[in-house]
Structure formats: structure tokens, C-alpha cells
Amino acid sequence: MVKRIGILTSGGDAPGMNAAIRAVVRKIIFDGNEAYGIRYGYRGLAEGDIRKLSVNDVSDTLSKGGTMLYTARYPEFKNKEGQQKGIEQLKKFGIDSLIVIGGDGSYQGAKALSEAGFPTVGIPGTIDNDIAGTDFTIGFDTACNTALEAIDKLRDTATSHMRTFIVEVMGRDAGDIALWSGLGSGAEQIIIPEAEFNMDEIVAQVDRGRERGKKHTIIILAEGVMRGADFEKALNERGDYHARVTVLGHVQRGGAPTARDRVLASMFGYTAVELLNKGKSGVCIGIQGKDIVYNDISKVLSGKQRTTNPYMALYDVNNEISY
Amino acid sequence: MVKRIGILTSGGDAPGMNAAIRAVVRKIIFDGNEAYGIRYGYRGLAEGDIRKLSVNDVSDTLSKGGTMLYTARYPEFKNKEGQQKGIEQLKKFGIDSLIVIGGDGSYQGAKALSEAGFPTVGIPGTIDNDIAGTDFTIGFDTACNTALEAIDKLRDTATSHMRTFIVEVMGRDAGDIALWSGLGSGAEQIIIPEAEFNMDEIVAQVDRGRERGKKHTIIILAEGVMRGADFEKALNERGDYHARVTVLGHVQRGGAPTARDRVLASMFGYTAVELLNKGKSGVCIGIQGKDIVYNDISKVLSGKQRTTNPYMALYDVNNEISY
Amino acid sequence: MVKRIGILTSGGDAPGMNAAIRAVVRKIIFDGNEAYGIRYGYRGLAEGDIRKLSVNDVSDTLSKGGTMLYTARYPEFKNKEGQQKGIEQLKKFGIDSLIVIGGDGSYQGAKALSEAGFPTVGIPGTIDNDIAGTDFTIGFDTACNTALEAIDKLRDTATSHMRTFIVEVMGRDAGDIALWSGLGSGAEQIIIPEAEFNMDEIVAQVDRGRERGKKHTIIILAEGVMRGADFEKALNERGDYHARVTVLGHVQRGGAPTARDRVLASMFGYTAVELLNKGKSGVCIGIQGKDIVYNDISKVLSGKQRTTNPYMALYDVNNEISY
Amino acid sequence: MVKRIGILTSGGDAPGMNAAIRAVVRKIIFDGNEAYGIRYGYRGLAEGDIRKLSVNDVSDTLSKGGTMLYTARYPEFKNKEGQQKGIEQLKKFGIDSLIVIGGDGSYQGAKALSEAGFPTVGIPGTIDNDIAGTDFTIGFDTACNTALEAIDKLRDTATSHMRTFIVEVMGRDAGDIALWSGLGSGAEQIIIPEAEFNMDEIVAQVDRGRERGKKHTIIILAEGVMRGADFEKALNERGDYHARVTVLGHVQRGGAPTARDRVLASMFGYTAVELLNKGKSGVCIGIQGKDIVYNDISKVLSGKQRTTNPYMALYDVNNEISY
Structure with missing residues (x-):
């Protein structure tokens, strides 16, 4: 039948x-x-x-x-x-x-x-x-690549101007897009709901990079942690970082x-x-x-939201190779 | 010598x-x-x-x-x-x-x-x-194509959800990126510093499109006119448009x-x-x-900022073919 | 009516x-x-x-x-x-x-x-x-960009291997795609129906590039001049150039x-x-x-096929900047 | 130390x-x-x-x-x-x-x-x-996406002209690129070293597609099976298929x-x-x-060349969904 x-x-x-x-x-x-x-x-x-x-x-x-x-x-x-x-x-x-x-x-x-x-x-x-x-x-894979391409573009202009860019990517409870696009783009910082972050350490790292002659700093921020605009404000209050936020938004949902x-x-x-x-x-x-x-x-x-993110290894590796 | x-x-x-x-x-x-x-x-x-x-x-x-x-x-x-x-x-x-x-x-x-x-x-x-x-x-040409690709992606999701998307593109005094990416993407509305806009007409057009069964409305806004977030708020106050703004930002400056x-x-x-x-x-x-x-x-x-934008014909054509 | x-x-x-x-x-x-x-x-x-x-x-x-x-x-x-x-x-x-x-x-x-x-x-x-x-x-513009992106990719591998790549692009009577994608990609040679070419000079230029430590040579060939495979054969007969042809073909006709x-x-x-x-x-x-x-x-x-190609200036400029 | x-x-x-x-x-x-x-x-x-x-x-x-x-x-x-x-x-x-x-x-x-x-x-x-x-x-993932994008472009023109396109992708002993880009592009046929192919069946399937009003046929051929030009010739000898081969070649090795x-x-x-x-x-x-x-x-x-290709399931699935 x-x-x-x-x-x-x-x-x-x-x-x-x-x-x-x-x-x-x-x-x-x-x-x-x-x-x-x-x-x-x-x-x-x-x-x-x-x-x-x-x-x-x-x-x-x-x-x-x-x-x-x-x-x-x-x-x-x-x-x-x-x-x-x-x-x-x-x-x-x-x-x-x-x-x-x-x-x-x-x-x-x-x-x-x-x-x-x-x-x-x-x-x-x-x-x-x-x-x-x-x-x-x-x-997920398409969204990561869309985010990655955008970050690659931002890096061009961040390098040319010696700037700090904050990129807000999607992810309310899960940092997966931030982790993959962050490690994939060599972002100096990845900030996700699954891990604590400390503004002092971030500031210290940006400073260390500058001292070493680094031309740019890229910070990937999962939207679930805080709004990109708030993060931008918080960072700029710490010093002359000329940080700028870009919110990738719904662009991440589309595309072939x-x-x-x-x-x-x-x-x-x-x-x-x-x-x-x-x-x-x-x-x-x-x-x-x-x-x-x-x-x-x-x-x-x-098991909603997976008790632990299975890709936390990316976070740890990024800390040791993107500095 | x-x-x-x-x-x-x-x-x-x-x-x-x-x-x-x-x-x-x-x-x-x-x-x-x-x-x-x-x-x-x-x-x-x-x-x-x-x-x-x-x-x-x-x-x-x-x-x-x-x-x-x-x-x-x-x-x-x-x-x-x-x-x-x-x-x-x-x-x-x-x-x-x-x-x-x-x-x-x-x-x-x-x-x-x-x-x-x-x-x-x-x-x-x-x-x-x-x-x-x-x-x-x-x-300019690269920035237009970058904006266009982002708008194409937004259209996918706008269509799937029957939504109105506002896309803020660069251009403080000049609407060129908005004009080219707007006509190029078939945006229903292009809002630029060089032309007056009327929120009543915009609302009326979105309504007409919905009645005709249109699955989405895309509005391109040059940053020089107003902030995208303000435009979003103004539009949503007029009715149940579920309008969402995306600010393309510095991504437009980069890329091959x-x-x-x-x-x-x-x-x-x-x-x-x-x-x-x-x-x-x-x-x-x-x-x-x-x-x-x-x-x-x-x-x-x-002749700074060109007394008139030489591409205003794109604006007029878009009004007659993207509705 | x-x-x-x-x-x-x-x-x-x-x-x-x-x-x-x-x-x-x-x-x-x-x-x-x-x-x-x-x-x-x-x-x-x-x-x-x-x-x-x-x-x-x-x-x-x-x-x-x-x-x-x-x-x-x-x-x-x-x-x-x-x-x-x-x-x-x-x-x-x-x-x-x-x-x-x-x-x-x-x-x-x-x-x-x-x-x-x-x-x-x-x-x-x-x-x-x-x-x-x-x-x-x-x-035309889309085809040029499609060709350009392919040539950019070929350059990656040509550089890695110190190779000579011949890229056959479309154009039976007109060298326009070859001219634009050639100047756009910094090709060492552009070979088009509108200009004579001399294999001796090509060989001499490849040799000069090698002596200078150049990692690759890219030659763009409009299909109207000769088949890429024949050009590859002719070049390899002149010496140890490891030249490889890529025929871009119908890919150039498609795409957004x-x-x-x-x-x-x-x-x-x-x-x-x-x-x-x-x-x-x-x-x-x-x-x-x-x-x-x-x-x-x-x-x-x-005026079929335009008596002279209006973009021959690109040819001349390329000769003085891509060597 | x-x-x-x-x-x-x-x-x-x-x-x-x-x-x-x-x-x-x-x-x-x-x-x-x-x-x-x-x-x-x-x-x-x-x-x-x-x-x-x-x-x-x-x-x-x-x-x-x-x-x-x-x-x-x-x-x-x-x-x-x-x-x-x-x-x-x-x-x-x-x-x-x-x-x-x-x-x-x-x-x-x-x-x-x-x-x-x-x-x-x-x-x-x-x-x-x-x-x-x-x-x-x-x-591998990049090569698959490069091949996929090329096949997407070829599909545009194949559809417009009602043609059969053969796409030769890399893979001497392994059909992996053919399998992934073939299933990914919805190719009607995937021909790989790991599976026998029968020209009669291929011809029969192209015919069935045409009868059903299909606008195009895409055949993905791993280079290890035979040269694309030979396959083109063999297919065109069977009937009026206007088959055209595109050899993607070294483009697959490059790119971000x-x-x-x-x-x-x-x-x-x-x-x-x-x-x-x-x-x-x-x-x-x-x-x-x-x-x-x-x-x-x-x-x-x-275990060189893996005794069996671990992705043969893609082959079987493609046969049941891309016809």
C-alpha cells in the first residue's frame, strides 16, 4: 500500500x-x-x-x-x-x-x-x-564559513588601520559558531557562554600583542554572552583600543x-x-x-544544549596558537 | 637621472x-x-x-x-x-x-x-x-559586491520567514553603495541621502507587497540617512512588520x-x-x-561630494521594477 | 490600448x-x-x-x-x-x-x-x-570575476610548486576576458587574437622571471588563439617548464x-x-x-567584432607592470 | 632544554x-x-x-x-x-x-x-x-567546495541549453571528491574508481531524464576512471547528447x-x-x-588507499535521490 x-x-x-x-x-x-x-x-x-x-x-x-x-x-x-x-x-x-x-x-x-x-x-x-x-x-558548516569569510574581510581593514575588531556571531546558549569561526580565523580571543571571560586578561592580551607589533586584534563574541555594543563600550573604557563591533546577524542564516x-x-x-x-x-x-x-x-x-560543548578543545588550542 | x-x-x-x-x-x-x-x-x-x-x-x-x-x-x-x-x-x-x-x-x-x-x-x-x-x-565595485552577497543571503532567510529586512550599508554623504547594491539585489526600497524619503509611502508599499503575497521586503539604507536601529524602530512602530536591521559595517571595506x-x-x-x-x-x-x-x-x-549623484537613474529605475 | x-x-x-x-x-x-x-x-x-x-x-x-x-x-x-x-x-x-x-x-x-x-x-x-x-x-563582468577567482586559486598551487600555468579562457574573436582577468590577476603573459605573440619572447620572459626568483608564471590564453593543450605542448618543448594548462570552459558562463x-x-x-x-x-x-x-x-x-578592441590599453599596461 | x-x-x-x-x-x-x-x-x-x-x-x-x-x-x-x-x-x-x-x-x-x-x-x-x-x-573539504561551486555554475548553463555536462574532478585511486561534490550537487551520475560503471545504464538514465522533461544531466567523473575527453566521446557516440566535458584540474588545489x-x-x-x-x-x-x-x-x-572507501553510502544514496 x-x-x-x-x-x-x-x-x-x-x-x-x-x-x-x-x-x-x-x-x-x-x-x-x-x-x-x-x-x-x-x-x-x-x-x-x-x-x-x-x-x-x-x-x-x-x-x-x-x-x-x-x-x-x-x-x-x-x-x-x-x-x-x-x-x-x-x-x-x-x-x-x-x-x-x-x-x-x-x-x-x-x-x-x-x-x-x-x-x-x-x-x-x-x-x-x-x-x-x-x-x-x-x-552549521555554512554559517561557520559565512562568519569566517566576513572575519577574513574585517581582518584586511583591521590590519590596515591597526584596530581591534569585535565580531558578534550567533549562538545564544552554544558557542559552536564562535569556536569554529574563531579558531578558523585565528582570532586572538573567543568569548562563549561555555567559558568564563575576564576583561582584565583580554586587555592584557591586546596590550601584549601591540607591544609585539601585532597589527590587529580580532575578538569573536557569541551573542549569548553579551551584546557586542556593550562589549565594545567596556573594552574602549579600558584604554585607547579603537575597538569596533560588527554584528554579523542574519547573514549567517543564509547562503548556498x-x-x-x-x-x-x-x-x-x-x-x-x-x-x-x-x-x-x-x-x-x-x-x-x-x-x-x-x-x-x-x-x-x-540532554538539551548538551551538558558540555563537545568542541571545547578548539578553545584550548586557540589559546595556545592565536596570541 | x-x-x-x-x-x-x-x-x-x-x-x-x-x-x-x-x-x-x-x-x-x-x-x-x-x-x-x-x-x-x-x-x-x-x-x-x-x-x-x-x-x-x-x-x-x-x-x-x-x-x-x-x-x-x-x-x-x-x-x-x-x-x-x-x-x-x-x-x-x-x-x-x-x-x-x-x-x-x-x-x-x-x-x-x-x-x-x-x-x-x-x-x-x-x-x-x-x-x-x-x-x-x-x-567601490568590491564593496557593492560584498553588500550584494550579504543581501542575497538575507533574502534567503527573509523569504523563509516572510520578514522585512533593513540593511544598513556604508555611505555618509553618497548613496552609491545603496543604489548599486539596492538595484542589484532588487530591494523594494533604497533610502539615500540624495533623495527624500517618506515613512508613510514605505509602509504603504510594504503593505501592498504583502497583499500581493510577497514573501519578503528588503530595504537598503545608506548610513548617512539615519541609523539602521532607528529606522527599524520607526518601521515597527507603524505595524506588525517584524522588521530587523542588519548593519553590514566594516565587512564592506575588506575582501579580495x-x-x-x-x-x-x-x-x-x-x-x-x-x-x-x-x-x-x-x-x-x-x-x-x-x-x-x-x-x-x-x-x-x-566639487566635493559631487553636486548631484550621477547614478540617480538607478533610483528611478528601481522604483519601477522592484515593487 | x-x-x-x-x-x-x-x-x-x-x-x-x-x-x-x-x-x-x-x-x-x-x-x-x-x-x-x-x-x-x-x-x-x-x-x-x-x-x-x-x-x-x-x-x-x-x-x-x-x-x-x-x-x-x-x-x-x-x-x-x-x-x-x-x-x-x-x-x-x-x-x-x-x-x-x-x-x-x-x-x-x-x-x-x-x-x-x-x-x-x-x-x-x-x-x-x-x-x-x-x-x-x-x-562579461561576472565571467571576468569567475576567471579571476580560478586564476587566484591556480596561483596558490603554482607558487607552491614553482610552476608555469597556462589558463585558457573564453573568447573566440575577442580577447576581452583574457585582458581583464589577465591584468586583474597580474598574469605575466596575456595572449589574445588581437595581438601577435612570439613564443621566443614568452620563453625569454619566463626565463627572466625564474632568474629573478619568481615562484610562478601565469599565462592567460584566449581560446581563439589556439587550444591550450597545444600551447602547453609548444612551451614544454622549449625547455623544462613543467607548464600545465587549465581550460576554464563553461564554468565561465554560469554563476550568480x-x-x-x-x-x-x-x-x-x-x-x-x-x-x-x-x-x-x-x-x-x-x-x-x-x-x-x-x-x-x-x-x-x-561593425561586428569591433574593428579594434577598445581595451588594448590593458594589454600595454600589463606588459609594463606584470613581469 | x-x-x-x-x-x-x-x-x-x-x-x-x-x-x-x-x-x-x-x-x-x-x-x-x-x-x-x-x-x-x-x-x-x-x-x-x-x-x-x-x-x-x-x-x-x-x-x-x-x-x-x-x-x-x-x-x-x-x-x-x-x-x-x-x-x-x-x-x-x-x-x-x-x-x-x-x-x-x-x-x-x-x-x-x-x-x-x-x-x-x-x-x-x-x-x-x-x-x-x-x-x-x-x-579535502575545500576541494569539495571548489568543485561544488564550479558544478553549480555549470548547472546554470546546462539548464539554459538542455545539455549534458561531464565534470572531471581529481581523484586517481579515490572517488572521495567525486562522491561529495556529486551528492552535494545532485549529479545524476557519479563515476568513481571504487564502483563499476556501465555506459548502457548511463545512457538509459539520461534518456529517462529527458523523457521526464529534465533540463540537464550532470555526470561527475573521477579522473582515475578515465579521461573526461574520452568519456565525452564515448557518450556522444551513443546519441545526440551534446555532452561536454569540463576538467576542473588544478583549480581544486587552491583557494582560501x-x-x-x-x-x-x-x-x-x-x-x-x-x-x-x-x-x-x-x-x-x-x-x-x-x-x-x-x-x-x-x-x-x-592500508594504503583504504581497502574500501568509507563513503560508499553517499554513492548509494545518490542513486536513489538524484535521478
Whole structure:
């Protein structure tokens, strides 16, 4: 019997979400089943903004940032009532299982649907990389490269003027983007939620660099620590540092996904369908090493924000090589 | 007799300055003369931070952003005293003429040196494109493309979320970057110092777009009009627009120069040396159409900020095709 | 009375064609008229592959390479019979004038239609920049930057290995891409159809560079001169140069258009509609300096391939600064 | 006592080698020891092209492609005599241990030195990703993204013209670049040394695509299977496919390294020094999952070219989602 599988994206968009949607849709149709796209996340689910997707509907989407299914915030889905509306729509369209691409918030909805008996699988899609049970999330690699390219550009002008630049990157609870773009750009300082920072030490290091004839200092600041403008003010109050902040902002969410993100998204999308094919649900996909894995959504959510950031080694290494 | 020609960069750095330095140095040496690099602009000139440059000193600099000669603000050069210090240093090193790469402020110094009898030629290097007597300045094309790529990325996420994005680009007195990146990205609104804007009309247009089912609105704002954060606040006070501002900032100053900027810079650098060879000075280089031209510095400075922006046609066209 | 204006792209595709199509369609609709897209160039015209386009049909196309209207070679359009088929289709759809985007070959068709009494305007779209009457064609700037980025990458590896790299770029009769990407990348040699070259001199220059300690030699070769593989063979026969050829090929035709190409295409598209609005036809658009201009198609075609390349100054400058 | 550690790069250059050199040098100096750069690989080692490096010598190298230490082929190092020359030079400079960055060939030299009693550690640097004992090598991620961007551009023009494009990517024995850039670009076919291919099936798939209205076919071919020109010829002999080959070539070796490659290279470089600090040698670094690991060089070399490609899953997934 032909199965009908729905797919939606939820929460902040991330580069590679389209690659995941494409893999899901293509794999479903390859298997002889039917794919249904739900637009605007859980809001569209509750409202029935749903239509069948063909192979051609996902052509030439692989290289595009954003999400062709759009996304929306829909707090009502936290309530049973909102969830029930969604399940009714799914039934109305004859859809028998669902794939949700998004971050923690999106997983809450997926968990609720699973617990209500509707087979759902989650795919980690967020530039923040802050999901437990997976080494990487879709969009993280692209966001790091976007940040890195911007920092490379800032370094040109920082060097020419002998300036200190503070670069505020995304990451409320997780310092992953700051860690990767910081070590990748040779930033003198990386300031993240996972580690204490001390303004005295920062000032001392900038001073040491200047004495050594360093032409610039780059400080990467995860947004979760404090606002870049406040950090700029605090640093400039300490001396004649001519520090300037640049807030990279939403630029980090967009752009053509990198090879890494496209491959990851394709493997995740494919595997999500495979799991549903095997009758597996209530789980979310991840990558550990070279292996595509899956974990119970409830387990992943209880480990929210990962108790410790798995990339703290980058922080320590940076301290010893970027000074 | 072997001539000794000095070169310095001054004011804000711009991508392509290195390409101009390289062309100047290589052309000087090709002619059998000697090239002297002055570091940190007029400050380095006054302080004698000067050294002879060889062909190899400018190898592999063509593709690099920033300026290998560094730059600095040095208000003291506005005074006769500062200028005199500079002339003494030039004499000390046996330098008989000077090439200055920079914007309006830098041209003031070049003018003063010329009037004091020291042969000086100016090359327009600033991302703002706000120099009279030339269609384009070095760095402008790169800055437009950097802004454009960022706006393309923002569009991905604006579309996915149905949002309004305000993008603050550089340009205090001149709307050139806003005009080119705005028309180039299909921004619904371009707000520049050269044209009045009316918040009522902007709100009305955003509303019309939404009614038509538009997924996003992009508004490009030149920094000279108002701060992006203030514009964001003003727009959001008018309704439920979820407008978000992104300030591109200093990222626009950096990066590998584009083909256009490298060619322009190379032609400018070459021509500056040629003019000095012919005993011409007190002038600055420009491009008009396909022709490399030169104008009296004093004339260019009196037409400061160009009485009218020569690219206002882009504004009018954008109004009729990006709605 | 509502006018119906058709648009097609023909010949080789070029980045920015979509920006021109978008500008044409948006301007037509802004004026209260109707836009008709003809797919697959003159072949689609003869076969009636034509449909009305709305504002939304051209949304989010501005940043995309290629042409959303597709293109095809259709030699039959050189004959009266093929042209007559096209005119019949235009009449059938009630279309009263036509805009053709393409190169020389495409202009031949536009000229024939005009002479047959069907109002037609041409827009120069080709990466080769080999159209008379315009300083630049749509796609040329993007192609130059694509070539430049590739050459920058090759330089990394050429330097690391002390090698000679030959880079074959597009340009059958015109050396424009070679000239701009060559001067832009600081290539030691630029070999173009417009200038004689002498293998002895090339060998001598490579030798001089080596003696001076140069880490690499880059030679840019326009495809119209000879095949890169043949040049590689000829050079390696002269000595132990380890020369390697890279043929950039069709990569040069694709990619997101640059700011320059998007602005140029938008201005061209807008102006083409304006000309038709004013009853002007049998002409093609161009840019001269900062001005958007138009010329009789027949005049432009008679000056085919421009009697002299207007950018030969780049060649001369490169010889004196890249050695 | 102060230790003196040497570093060289050997074999083909790869983006990220400079990031590894920087990490090695900075970490050595951080530890209070001395870093010695050996230029031109084993040839420079044998010839004593060696000098002490300071912190500033590796400033601003992190983002650059190629290798600042240059590289060379030096078959003489396969012989005891060549090796002995190298060891003598190392002794002459008082260097007590060595770090070698490169691929299989370079590891042979590292193994010989180790076996001759000179403490040596290897770091995998090659775009081919064909080293046993590590999930990824330095340069591979950048090469994949370079290939991907080129394929994205080719897709624009393939779509516009309804053409079949064959893209020859690097990989003599290993299909890794083809697999990642192929799945990443949604190529209809990926042809690699690790899997049989059947021209009949390829032709059948292209035909099926055309029937379904597909606008283009992209075939990725690893160079190790056959020359792209031969494949083009073979395909065009089967029918009217207008297939065109593009050989990406050495462009894949260059360019600014991606975030992934910079982080990987930094971690590898740091760890190599740490291992020497701990008296560990005769090993080479790798990454497995999130862990930086090390293996005996002799073991890694005996598993040369990895008995099976660990990324064959990408091949299988691509077959089910890119059709």
C-alpha cells in the first residue's frame, strides 16, 4: 500500500534545509510512496497548508539557502489543542507519518506528535549546532564559513588601520559558531557562554600583542554572552583600543549550503525516510563520526544544549596558537 | 637621472589599494626609477616611516584587501607645520614626487603638498565612490559586491520567514553603495541621502507587497540617512512588520578586490606614474567612460561630494521594477 | 490600448540575462502592458512556445545565472521561412513588439524581424563582450570575476610548486576576458587574437622571471588563439617548464551575476521597454561611459567584432607592470 | 632544554597546509621551543634549505591556499642516500624532531626517517582524502567546495541549453571528491574508481531524464576512471547528447581553506607538536569522529588507499535521490 509521508521545516531557517527536503521527497517517490509538503511549519500543519510534491517540485533547490517550505513560529503548538488540529489535518490528507526539520523547539512538537501516536521523525536543522546526540546539525558548516569569510574581510581593514575588531556571531546558549569561526580565523580571543571571560586578561592580551607589533586584534563574541555594543563600550573604557563591533546577524542564516551541509542534509533526509519505512519513529537523526545514527527524541531533548560543548578543545588550542 | 617617487595610502582602506600600489611600484621600476613606500599615510610621512620598495615587495599583493602600506588618520597634516615635516622627510630621502591614494581627506593633503611646490598626484581610493571627476573610485565595485552577497543571503532567510529586512550599508554623504547594491539585489526600497524619503509611502508599499503575497521586503539604507536601529524602530512602530536591521559595517571595506577594481587600480597606478614622468602634478586621476583622465585636485575638491549623484537613474529605475 | 511585448534569450547564456528579463517584465507590467516570455530563443518563437508572464514569475530570479527562458541554437531562423513562422506566432499571440537578449547571432534575427516590419529591440547579452556600440555586455563582468577567482586559486598551487600555468579562457574573436582577468590577476603573459605573440619572447620572459626568483608564471590564453593543450605542448618543448594548462570552459558562463552585471542588465531591460514605448525599434541598447545609449542594429552588426578592441590599453599596461 | 622541531610540506599542495604550519610553529614557540621551516619538502631537507621561524613569520597565513614552505617532488628521498643527506642537515641545524605534512608519498619519507631513528610525525595533507586511519585529510573539504561551486555554475548553463555536462574532478585511486561534490550537487551520475560503471545504464538514465522533461544531466567523473575527453566521446557516440566535458584540474588545489579545513589543520598541527612533546613519533595524525587520533605510519601505509572507501553510502544514496 502506498504510504503518505509529510514534511515540514520549523524554527529558524538554516542552509541545507532544502537539500534535506529534496532528499526526503526524492527518496519517498523512489520507494513508490507519496510526499506531502507542509508550509510554514506547525502553523501550516494546523491550518492545512499542505500539498503533494513531485520530483520536479524539488529540482534545483539543493543549492539554495532558506527553506522552500517556509517556516514560522507557532507557540500554539505547545498546547494539546494545537497539536490536535495538526493531527486532524494529517488525517484529512491521509498522511501516515511526518518528518520535521528544525531545532530544539521543533523537536518538542515532534515529540508531542509521537506521544500522541503519530509517527514522527526529527532531523536536526539549525545553524547553532546545539542539539544533543549529533556532532553536527544542518546549516552549521555554512554559517561557520559565512562568519569566517566576513572575519577574513574585517581582518584586511583591521590590519590596515591597526584596530581591534569585535565580531558578534550567533549562538545564544552554544558557542559552536564562535569556536569554529574563531579558531578558523585565528582570532586572538573567543568569548562563549561555555567559558568564563575576564576583561582584565583580554586587555592584557591586546596590550601584549601591540607591544609585539601585532597589527590587529580580532575578538569573536557569541551573542549569548553579551551584546557586542556593550562589549565594545567596556573594552574602549579600558584604554585607547579603537575597538569596533560588527554584528554579523542574519547573514549567517543564509547562503548556498556548503558541500558538508548538502551531504549531511541529503544523508539525514534519506535516513529519515528509511527509518519510517522500517516502522521506526519518535526518534531524531544525527551523525556521530562517519555514522548516521538516531536517538529517541525525548532523550535528545532531556540532554538539551548538551551538558558540555563537545568542541571545547578548539578553545584550548586557540589559546595556545592565536596570541 | 633616476627619479625617486613616493607612494602612500591615506584615510579609510579600500580593496584594490594594493593593486594600485603594485602598479605604481612596478611601473616606476620598469622606467628605471626608484619607488619609496611610506607607511601609515601622512603620519608616516611626517615621521619618516619610509623605505625603498623592490619588484618583489609587491608580489602577490594584487588579490589582497586592505593596504600593505597601512593607513592612519593624521589631522595634524591639515596644518602647515605637519605638511612641512612631511616635505622635509621627502627631501631627506631624496624623493622628488609623491602619489597619494585615498579619498577627499587625503586629497586635501595632496593639494597642500602641491601648493607648497612638491609634485603630487592623487588616485581616488575609497569604497564610497564620492569623489568628483571620476565615474568610479577604487574599492567601490568590491564593496557593492560584498553588500550584494550579504543581501542575497538575507533574502534567503527573509523569504523563509516572510520578514522585512533593513540593511544598513556604508555611505555618509553618497548613496552609491545603496543604489548599486539596492538595484542589484532588487530591494523594494533604497533610502539615500540624495533623495527624500517618506515613512508613510514605505509602509504603504510594504503593505501592498504583502497583499500581493510577497514573501519578503528588503530595504537598503545608506548610513548617512539615519541609523539602521532607528529606522527599524520607526518601521515597527507603524505595524506588525517584524522588521530587523542588519548593519553590514566594516565587512564592506575588506575582501579580495573584484576584476573591475583590480583593473581600475592598475590603470590608475600606471597613469599616475606616467603623469609624473611627463612633469604633470597637482592633479588626480579618474575614469570617465572608458578613458583614464585627470583633473586639477583643487577643482575636484571644490566639487566635493559631487553636486548631484550621477547614478540617480538607478533610483528611478528601481522604483519601477522592484515593487 | 494595452501593448503586448515579447521577450526571448538566444545564443550562449550569460549571467545577468535573468536580471534583464526581470527588468523587462516588471517595467512592462508597471506601465500597464503585458509581457510574454518566449522559451528556447528563436526556435521557441517559431514553434509558439510562448506564455504570458506575471510579476511573480520573475521573482527571485535576479541573482540566478543562466536564463529562465532557456536558449537554443536555431539556424533555420536565418531563412525567411523561419522568420515568417516566428512572425506568425507573434501575431497569433497578439504580440506587437519584441525584445531579444543575446549576441551577434541573436542580433541577426532581431535585424531580420525589424526589416520584416516587426518592431524589435536588442539587448547585448554575452560573456564575450564582443558587440560593437557598447562598452560592456551583460555577463562579461561576472565571467571576468569567475576567471579571476580560478586564476587566484591556480596561483596558490603554482607558487607552491614553482610552476608555469597556462589558463585558457573564453573568447573566440575577442580577447576581452583574457585582458581583464589577465591584468586583474597580474598574469605575466596575456595572449589574445588581437595581438601577435612570439613564443621566443614568452620563453625569454619566463626565463627572466625564474632568474629573478619568481615562484610562478601565469599565462592567460584566449581560446581563439589556439587550444591550450597545444600551447602547453609548444612551451614544454622549449625547455623544462613543467607548464600545465587549465581550460576554464563553461564554468565561465554560469554563476550568480555580479553587482555590475545586475545593474547593467536592469538598466538595459528597462531602457529596451522605454524605447518600444516611444515607438523606437530596429535598435540595440548599449552603455557608453555612464550613459545608456542605443544604436541601429544594422550599424552595430556591420561593425561586428569591433574593428579594434577598445581595451588594448590593458594589454600595454600589463606588459609594463606584470613581469 | 629547548627543543628544535622542523616542519616541511611535501607532495601536492592542499588548502589548509598553511593553517597546519601556523599551528605547529605557534604551539612550538608557545611551549618555549624553536621551530624550523624546511622549504621545498624533502629536496630542501636534503639541501639544507632550512631557517628558524618566528611567531610573525606565520602571521596572516591561515587564510591562504598553497604552502608557504613550498613543496617539490624529490624521488631521491626514496633511497637511503637521500634520507641520510636529510638527517645530516637536521643534525647540522640541531633539529631533534620533524613534522611532515603531505600524502602517502610524503609518509614514506616520514616512515624512513623514523626507522632511521629520527623522530618524525606525519600530518595528512592532500585534497584526495585517500589516507588510511583518518576520516578526513587537510584540503579535502575545500576541494569539495571548489568543485561544488564550479558544478553549480555549470548547472546554470546546462539548464539554459538542455545539455549534458561531464565534470572531471581529481581523484586517481579515490572517488572521495567525486562522491561529495556529486551528492552535494545532485549529479545524476557519479563515476568513481571504487564502483563499476556501465555506459548502457548511463545512457538509459539520461534518456529517462529527458523523457521526464529534465533540463540537464550532470555526470561527475573521477579522473582515475578515465579521461573526461574520452568519456565525452564515448557518450556522444551513443546519441545526440551534446555532452561536454569540463576538467576542473588544478583549480581544486587552491583557494582560501574552508572553516573545516582550517580547524582540522590547526588541531592536527597542535597535536603533532603535543605528540613530539610526549616523546611519541613514527606516527601520523588523523581524525575519527570528533577525536584527534594517531596511528603508526607503517600501519597507515600498509592500508594504503583504504581497502574500501568509507563513503560508499553517499554513492548509494545518490542513486536513489538524484535521478
